[in-house]
Amino acid sequence: MERNQNILHVVDMSPCIYAGSFNRRSFIQGDVVNTGNGYRERNIPTGGTSMLFNILGQYMGTGPIAFVADRNPTIKKELYQDYKGSRTHPNDVSIGKEVAEYILKDCGFTIYAEEGYEADDVIYTIVRQNRMRYDHIFVHTADSDLYILVRDNVSILPTSSKAKTVTMDNYTYTCKKGKETPYNSVVFQKFLAGDPSKDLPPLPKEERQYLVSLFCRPNLMHYLGNPGDLRTMMSRACPQYLDRLTLFYPLVVPQTFDIPEQGNRERIQQWAWEIGNRKVPAKRGDLSKQISEMMQMALYIE
Secondary structure, eight states: OOTTOOEEEEEEHHHHHHHIIIIIOOEEOGGGOOOSSSOTTSOEEOHHHHHHHHHHHHHTTSSOEEEEOOOOOHHHHHHOTTTTTTOOOOHHHHHHHHHHHHHHHHTTOOEEOOTTOOHHHHHHHHHHHHGGGSSEEEEEOSOGGGGGGOBTTEEEEOSSTTSOOBOTTTHHHHSBTTBOOOTTOHHHHHHHHOBGGGTBOOOOHHHHHHHHHHHOSTTTGGGGGOHHHHHHHHHHHOGGGHHHHHHHSOOOOSSOOOOOOOOOHHHHHHHHHHHHHSEEOBTTBOOTTOOOHHHHHHHTOO
């Protein structure tokens, strides 16, 4: 990240919320947070918020930060009722999401989310609208669907140790371990082979072979990363696959996103202290004395 560059950070909150809820198992006293939903009498999970504060500690001051959250993806569910049908949302994840949004709003940040759309859709739209306005955009995520955004001035940064940094330079040998992946083909490969995480089945072998012969040509590969162009091509050659295309590729949200620089440093420092010092024993061992590096960073944001 070079100095004097015009930088935008777009943060996918969902991977942090999930990883924080399941892995960190960190909780604080319920009376610290008053979201209006009666959490005062219980301990609330803050592992996801801690991971988001880590991003703040590292990148606040280098450019605007847009925090993007999921909403119920009713548009895709109406198209295919089993879309993500097997996914469950444990209580800690649901509460952790609400608490993270509450704390970030209290710190002066806007939560970018649209009813009916997933975070992927909002992130895709934000990057699409702002790519020419910034020298570089960093998308913080663990979701390989968003590799579709990688360009000369758009890179993926990991939100966890298991996620990947993906750039134009390393795309082909980083997306899949030990396997070369043609640029911008990750989502199209899922379109062909299905995506169990979304309860989307694979296409029959014959149909996969047909679509590969149709679209996976050297002069057409760059279209695989542009849903609009791919949809136009598919509408002419094989319109029967358009609904399936919609399920796999991000949607464009009919909203204009201008991302101002936000964040109240004093409130961030106060919440960093609350989360770091008001911990209670977690369900799997006492984490009350473990103040993470990112909390220490956040405390010293200048």
